[in-house]
Amino acid sequence: MTVLHLADEGEAADLAAFLSRLLHYDRSAAVRLQAAGTALAVFGRPPSFEVLAIRTARLAKPYENGLDVTLDVTVSAGELLEAVDESAATAVVPGAVTGPPWAGVLPPRGGWRPEPGLPGPDALRAMVGAAVAEFRARTEELGPEGRTRAELDRIGRDIWSRAVGDTHLPVRAVHAAQSLGFLRAAGELALFSSGVWLRLRTPYGSIAVRRAGLGGLDVSVSR
Numbered sequence: 746m747t748v749l750h751l752a753d754e755g756e757a758a759d760l761a762a763f764l765s766r767l768l769h770y771d772r773s774a775a776v777r778l779q780a781a782g783t784a785l786a787v788f789g790r791p792p793s794f795e796v797l798a799i800r801t802a803r804l805a806k807p808y809e810n811g812l813d814v815t816l817d818v819t820v821s822a823g824e825l826l827e828a829v830d831e832s833a834a835t836a837v838v839p840g841a842v843t844g845p846p847w848a849g850v851l852p853p854r855g856g857w858r859p860e861p862g863l864p865g866p867d868a869l870r871a872m873v874g875a876a877v878a879e880f881r882a883r884t885e886e887l888g889p890e891g892r893t894r895a896e897l898d899r900i901g902r903d904i905w906s907r908a909v910g911d912t913h914l915p916v917r918a919v920h921a922a923q924s925l926g927f928l929r930a931a932g933e934l935a936l937f938s939s940g941v942w943l944r945l946r947t948p949y950g951s952i953a954v955r956r957a958g959l960g961g962l963d964v965s966v967s968r
Contacts, residue, residue: 747816747838749785752803757831760787763800763950764826766925767791774822777848778838781815782807789822790847794921797852797953805834819844852944852953857937862911863945866934869909873920873928876904912936914943918952925950 751757767774770791777788783804790797816838824839864872883900884892905917914936922928922945932948945952 749780749836749838750805751785751834751836752783752805754831754834756802757829757834757836759949760800760802760836761826761829761831762926763787763789763798764822764829767798767822768826770794770924772823775819775842775845775848776822776825777817777819777844777851778825779815779817780804785816788848788851790845791921791925794917794924795954796918796921797847798921798925798927799852799951799953801950819848852942853939856939857944858939860912860936860938860943863914863934863936864910866928866930866932869919869934870923870928872909872916873923876907876916876920880904912943913938913956914945915954918943918945918954922947922950922952925952927952 751760764776764787767776767789770793774789774791779786779788783806785802785804787800787802788797789800818838818841820839821842825836828837828839830836863869880900883904884897887896905915905920907916908914909916909919919928927947927950928934929947929949935946937944937946941955943954943956
């Protein structure tokens with residue numbers, strides 16, 4: 746049994762909240778865990794946003810029962826959530842699962858450089874609110890026969906694929922950040938790029954997205 750000792754109850758609560766939000770969008774969600782020393786990274790992919798969400802957590806100490814150096818495993822998000830003990834600030838790592846395709850293609854660990862042009866937090870939240878309102882208005886204008894899945898998807902792609910400000914970041918990445926609790930009132934935001942990847946970093950987590958979408962596998966596979 747592998748036990749993660751999180752730095753405090755707050756870290757445990759934030760991890761549980763992140764997992765709960767992922768499960769809201771996909772009840773069978775998987776997450777990939779990577780850790781070394783006292784740093785833990787949790788990767789997830791909420792399906793409706795086509796982005797990777799990354800939540801980091803501080804560990805109080807390395808692992809028990811044999812994993813002294815690193816941890817790299819894909820597990821059920823639901824099972825991990827059930828294994829989080831917030832009062833004890835611990836989590837028992839559940840058994841590994843066969844990872845979805847995205848779990849083998851993660852953003853690079855290094856080589857990130859700052860990207861200019863990212864609007865401030867208030868402007869980003871307003872942008873998401875306007876996009877949600879536009880989507881609702883345009884779909885409500887459709888008649889019963891026109892409200893097909895294909896048409897809803899087309900409207901969604903038109904709105905959520907738009908660029909944020911003067912960047913290449915799609916609006917859907919900001920929407921994902923807000924929906925997952927990353928876009929809170931406090932804290933500075935920053936945008937970085939590395940190869941084909943963009944990463945929106947907040948104090949509460951990061952959203953990574955490929956410039957041309959996340960469907961292809963023409964990047965290095967992380968093992």
